[in-house]
Amino acid sequence: MGKIMIDIGHGGSDSGAIGNGLIEKDINLKVGLMIYNYLSRYDVEVGITRRADIALSNDARVELVNSFQPDLCVSIHHNAAASAEARGAEVIHAHYDNYDDKLATAILENIGNIGMPKRRIFTRLNSRGDDWYFMIRRIWDNNTAAIIVEGGFVTNSKDAEMLKKEDFLMLEATAIGSAIVEYLDLKPKVGNWWDGSMERMKTEGLIQNKHNGNEPVSWGEFATVISRLLDKLQQ
Ligand SMILES: [Zn+2]
Structure with a gap:
């Protein structure tokens, strides 16, 4: 059986992006728990880095993921920019792969279908030629795909208007969850554990x-x- 880790960005004293009355850590937690529930209906073991408003150091976060040994780690974030004009969803995948980009493409397509503009899919390297983002650099390898989803800009009023609605967050979670289900070809659980x-x-x-x-x-x-x-x- 496969394993998926849902990594919920920021938490506790680390608020993440702030704008238009939204606090990133809170939206991340809502969407992340919804994705967790969505995937729990499938025949896959699902882990989560936090279920509450707690701070996690980078090391603690990486340790949680790597000790779980997932096939896929999806980090949930929402964006901020100096310009209030910047808007839309972004998905970041590992640079040296030939499969993560397919999942990244599917996630962005699905998020576009619920009305959030598709901004871009990208990879970013540091000066040593390694992945820039630690949740990819320290997680991704040939056994573990790693993806970061930035579900929209809290600093953009149009994006924020959507992200304020619980219904939209559910659509976002479903967009991400269904892309993962298709990518990993997950089958619904037969019967229920209870x-x-x-x-x-x-x-x-x-x-x-x-x-x-x-x-x-x-x-x-x-x-x-x-x-x-x-x-x-x-x-
Ligand atoms: Zn973030």
Whole structure:
């Protein structure tokens, strides 16, 4: 089974880009968690570098990814520029590869299809001829593809208007997630991991119907199930 790491840029004291009332670290987290949930429906192991508003050093971030040994690491970012005119999505891939650029192209195409302008796909090298961005330079090798997505400019009012909407962030996550699914040819999970437990709860009379395991449970429902369980234990 394949492995994908979702790397959520910035966090904690590191806000990332700021503009038009948006803070990059927050949008990254929302989109990243949505991509995580999207990919969790597929037959692939998904990791994530952060699930909360916490700061990660570059070393800690790289260590999290490299110890997970993913086939693909996708870093989620949103952009800023000195000029408020700069807008659109960018995808950065490793310079010395012959496959990452296909994923980069697919991601940018998908993001373009939801209305965010396609700015560019690019690679960047430092003076030593290595990849400029540490999340590519220190992650990418022949076993691990590494991509950085910049989903639009918080400093551009039109991009920011889109990025402020939760619905748009969901579309962005789906655009990125579906490109990954196609690129890695992922298959949907057969059945659900909770099916067995749900069946048992129903058989034991703790619940009347099987539920969607992704749905939240209210305190009322939780108390009812525990109460039925206690009744059974006391029988
Ligand atoms: Zn960033």
